[in-house]
Amino acid sequence: MSMKYVDEYRDADIGQVLAGEILAAVEPGRHYKVMEVCGGHTHSIYKYGVDDLLPENVELVHGPGCPVCVIPMGRVDDGIAVAREDNVIFTCFGDMMRIPGSESTLQDAKAQGADIRMVYSPLDALRIAKSEPDRQVVFYAIGFETTAPSTALTLKRAKAEGIKNFSVMCSHVTIVPPLRALLESPDLRLDGFVGPGHVCTVVGARPFEFIPADYGKPVVVSGFEPVDILQSILMILRQIQDGRCEVENQYKRIVPYEGSTAALKVMEEVFELRAHFEWRGLGFISQSGLKLSEAYADFDTEQRYEVPHVRVADPKACQCGEVLKGVIKPWECKVFGTACTPERPIGTCMVSSEGACAAYYNYGRFAREREVV
């Protein structure tokens, strides 16, 4: 069965044509650095070998848009502390279970007896709360603006139905502040951004207009199939070639430029910005994390339980911070593929399938890159 909006965006012939157009759009002798913001793009790039179709002077740099990768160790420890509380059922997405905290993972805590359950959605967690009215059910919420509306709707549902034994440990983050932090960083010179298509279904493309306006870099909001990504890279290079600098939307078949008014409204009702939030490898970034608003304070896990809030430094060997900032490639990390593997990750970038290290490792980039070295 063929499928509209899928097959044509995985078509190898179209990919080759775009690769030729990209080659024609670059100036020989100039090096181009393009950041794909979203971990979903990183995954697709290595799954489909998009980078193999690019000229040598077009370099893809992996951005911070992987929800699991940006969770700091201290925040994992906070989750484990709550999961070990009496009578708690702690729920989270599967990837969260394997993120190393300072001493163990949630998976380890589960093996030691804590009642920790993997769920696919906050609604699943609420369902558990309804079926176990004598237990306290905590949902550990992570993710960018793509996931936050789901948590918000579940909280609205819990409030409307008067469910008292459900709470949310909110670690949702927003994508614009870390991008601004990266653009302010002296470590990195970027020529353009492949914009995060799914985040833009919620926030729209407008929040990214500061990148061309304030920093003079093009942004192209992109879909996730290989042809989407190639076309977006071409659109960025054409902007540079033409001396233009703006936000363009390659993913018009899905993303309305204004985003989803309904999703933004429910997020505004349920969340408010934290003054600061710690990002793995990026440190504290102001107004970059979400917490529950006053109207939903009764559902805030951090108000129900003592949460340690201890800041834990990353292990010395781990270079996730540099990977998340695009300063080094995954394979340039000292422990990549040796001490740190998807089976036994040291760093968060090796945990999620959207993490740059896991994407490199799982799609055989490791061997190829080492041969080049």
Next chain:
Amino acid sequence: MLVEVVDADRGLALCVGEDGGKSSVEIALIDAVCPGDTLLVHAGTALLRIEAVAA
């Protein structure tokens, strides 16, 4: 995901994914969801209705 059954009173739809797996999806963000619609679903919530036609 493809909508199979809509429960408008509860704001939920039973949807089937590409792998054949079924799950309940929040549809509060989408107007007038009908069986046969294709929705972009993230973490159990439909963010958008999309046109996707099997041919």
